[in-house]
Amino acid sequence: MSVVVWIVEGTWPACVDAARAHTSADADVALLHVTPADVPGAAHGAFAGLLGRGHRERDPGTRLEHLAAASAQDLLRSAADRLGRPCTRTERTGRVEREVVAAAEGRDLLILARDGDRTHLGPHSLGPASRFVVDHAPCPVLLVWPEASPGLSTMPPPPPRP
């Protein structure tokens, strides 16, 4: 069984725990982290907006690219430690949701966490990126709550009968 676990800041431990609980010990697990390209891009852009400042080596976007790479490696190492099984680590950069969908191609399972408003049951518990991934994933998806799910009482009332 080939499984991709999408590792995202803030919500990843629940995904790793789900991988341990719901896949066999010999499953081929890939931990995936995607660095959003627009974050260093915004810093590159802000520096380019400082017209005439020169010194391209001062461009903070480049430093952010290095920091992002280091931070992604740290995150994947922590996730691998928590998983405690052999796994592969994959780091990608780009449009996050599209990279995750592409990485899920040909896999047997994709594990991700809800990352929207998690105080209520309902569609808002999926943020825009995870909504896109759930809608477009080319394989089965295991969608977990990062913490205990809110109770059924948080579900909105049914629509009034016509």
Place this chain on the structure above:
Amino acid sequence: MNTQLAETLSAVLLVLVLVCAVVRPFGWPEAVVAVPAAGLLIATGAIPLDDALDEVERLGPVVGFLAAVLVLAQLCDDEGLFQACGAWMARTAAGRPRRLLALVFMAASAITAVLSLDATVVLLTPVVFATAARLGARPRPHVYACTHLSNTASLLLPVSNLTNLLAFTASGLSFTRFAALMVLPWVAAIAVEYVVFRRFFASDLDAGAQAPVDAEPPRLPMFALVTVACTLAGFVLTSVVGVDPAWAALGGALTLAVRGLLRRRTTPRALLAATSVPFLAFVLALGVVVQAVVDNGLDEALGHLVPEGSGLLELLALAGLAAVLANVINNLPAVLVLLPLTAPSGPGAVLAVLLGVNIGPNLTYAGSLATLLWRRIVHAHEGEVELKEFTRLGVYAVPASLGAAVLALWGSLAVIGGG
């Protein structure tokens, strides 16, 4: 040279200077193209030598002031001020991304106001990214906050932004009156921006943070903090006694420079690099080129577009025009073009232009459409520029914060007066 030819030549050279400033062919400093362009305009008579010298004389103290602040910011970084700021934010945020965002707003606003937007973009942004990563929080809202606040929070003091320094000399205001008039617009614009960020990045902020909080209290670089505080007090004091506040900036920079040299934390070479001499030459040359364009007909062409007076509607129109121009060219040439046209209407009009050129760049990715287009052509990295996301944030934030800032400026002018 006839007027038509002079206008064409100066306009073509301005475009060339701007394009080269963005593209930087062969990695040349921007001044390599800008200075000969200014020289050519003087040699051909498109701008009389005396007018060009007047412009250089007007801009000289401004760029000197800026150089001192750039050095001061770099030396504060050498002293560990920005690292301490990151450690303080990490500790105070206590693993909560929403609190971290509030702290980033405070730190970026204060640093931009006192040490200029360059410091926030170049020195603070990587620290903020590292802080978010250390907390295990998603970095996007916090990094975007730095890029936005480097513009929005640069309204407060004449030293916060090069555009302010240019407007400061044109407005005839004292340092303290400038700050007094801009404090309300500054607060209003930042507050609106904060509300927009909280909503826009709700799901990133809701995701939480995983890493354990570092309980180690940050070590404060007291010498740097006290020097910056004394420099700020120096700005007020010099303004009151009628001395150019640039001397206070020079005093602060020299204090830290002597200490840095004695402690071998910096070198004369690093200090010279921090002053960015080619950048200062670029500003002077750009000023001459823009002056030539304005004198040769742009003032007449734009003259009827620029509203006169300082009523609320005129202020809104001026800020809007400035914001559009800052997005089409860049805020630096935009302010050079608009200042001679608005200065006769008084400080209120000049400050409205500043609101536009300082907040406006948040609308497009890199502070101007021209810069953006060139970046896309030169660095066509797939996926590097997520233009849609950044522009969507700008569309929510810029009109609201600009509107609030203009309203606040109008109120300040009514209470304090622009005289």
